[in-house]
Amino acid sequence: NAYPQFDNMKDARGMAIKLLGVPGDQLLPSQQGRGEQDFVMFNHANFFVSDVAEYRQNVAAQADGKKVMAFLPGWDPRQWQVRHLFIALATLSEAPPSPLLTTYFSVSPYKFGNLNAKFRVTPEAGTCPAYTPPAQNRDVPNFLRSALYQQLSTDRQPACFALQIQTQDAKRYMPIEDTSVRWKESDAPFQTVAHIQVPAQDFDTPKQNLMCDNLSFSPWHGIEAHRPIGGINRLRKAVYEAVSAYRLERNGVR
Template identity: 65%
Template sequence: MLNRLWLWFGRWLAKLVLLLVVIGLSAWGIGTVYYSWKFSGPVASEEQIPPGEAALTQGIIEDAIRVVEQHRDNTRVLRDAHAKAHGCIKAQVTVLKNLDGSLRYGVFSERGKTWQAWVRLSNGNAYPQFDRARDARGMALKLLAVPGEKLLSSPAHTTEQDFVMFNHPAFFVRDVAEYKSNFAAQAEGKKALAFFPGWNPQSWEIRHLIIALKTLAPAPQSPVETTYNSIAPFKLGPHNIKFRVIPAPENCPDYALPTPNRDLPNFLRNALYQQLSLDRVPACFALQIQRQNPAHYMPIEDPSVEWDESIAAFETVATIQLPAQDFDSSEQNLFCDNLAFNPWHSLPEHRPIGGINRLRKAVYEAVSVYRQERNRQSATK
């Protein structure tokens, strides 16, 4: 009797598992067909600004200021994102001597030109936490003494060209409307609801949740051992592009970083200090661009879509070197905290495009002004 019962249960369980496999494979097949259809070209090669974007942007600015106030320390107002820096490093950015003529625009117009620059390396969170926590990692690059009219008229940034990146090739929201919903939920401490704005499953953003989880990656061995991406698109003269910075150790002396102690709260800063300040070994990167092919699904207005490298390969336009240096002083850390990076600190040849970049223009400027004003008030008390 017991044997027959177990046999019946085994057959029932096998049928259930088979049914679940069939349902899973069917869902995967339907999803593949749907996304192949949805993510197919051609796409627009010009910006398409939706109605109501300005009002949504103002709401996001208010939420961003709430976040910086929530995470301020006892004396200083921190950034609304990438609050914890591993260091601000002096750098040289050198345009390739043999750069293709079709890419010679803006700061890349003169072959062999070397720009002096600052590089800020950071964690992505709005408040400082241990480096071993899963997080995005950021690189902000500021070229100095760049002549020419800039897109923003701020007197403090008239000679700067900024490039802002983080270490994942896609963003976890598609547009300003979704960013408003997502960021408002996070500002209210409802992170679990950021990708589930309502009971209707059609409003759920499962794909974007997966991108967000992939973005929150384990820390690298060192901030100079990972790739940093622009995420959103930009102009390069007549081209629509994305850009990235990749490690290029072949351009520097051989170096093996000692195994870091990941239990230390600031081991990424320690790794940077070990290489540049103690061992006096430079770190090297390559700056690359990827041109949009609008015949394929490479949208301007949706940075959650990674542009296909098999269709549009990345091309190196410049090299970056972080020379050996001493950077971890209280004076330089304060200088680093006060540096403002904005992709709109830019020549027209590198103009940011797309909804997320239009949002950045308003939010970065408003939060930077608010943060620096509040910090000046605190310093005078």
């Protein structure tokens, strides 16, 4: 959603990972010497627009106060984006019991060395001690944060994820330029390439919150081996840079 809202409202949920100390030249001239690789995801496997032109039309309509009609531009049924409307409705899902109990997807494709790939981060049972989070009061505005605090800070229980890669098969319909198409796992199964452990920690402190609010994530923070590809990713470069600059300026950082 474009505005802060209670966690019990239907919406997409995101996850971002920033690796530090990554060797190699950064993709962006402004990032040289930082040694970062970001992974930016949200909890739905495909996007509700296909390409940059449709993104522009859809976002402009939503900014004009349109919701469903953003997917029905005009009276000509050939222009209606009914399939994309259903993707958008599926994206606006109920909140999970905890941010640590859902799967997050890259949605758009990236280079994986010489291959093209998408990635996801999914909870990995068996690599962390078994833990069942207590039920949260979903009427509390920030109950997802409370669930995170309960597990990591109060109960001192870590969380484990698997980072998985799905590589493109040129013989299958796995398009680069249409992010509304979900790459079928029957065509290319996900393979685990890394394990992630979120340790028990005291994260909800003024110092940590300030550091978090001044971080910037982007699919373009990284190295050539993991270059974002496709039109939507090129669009995201400009959008993420503009949003980050606006937020940091408002925070008094630049």
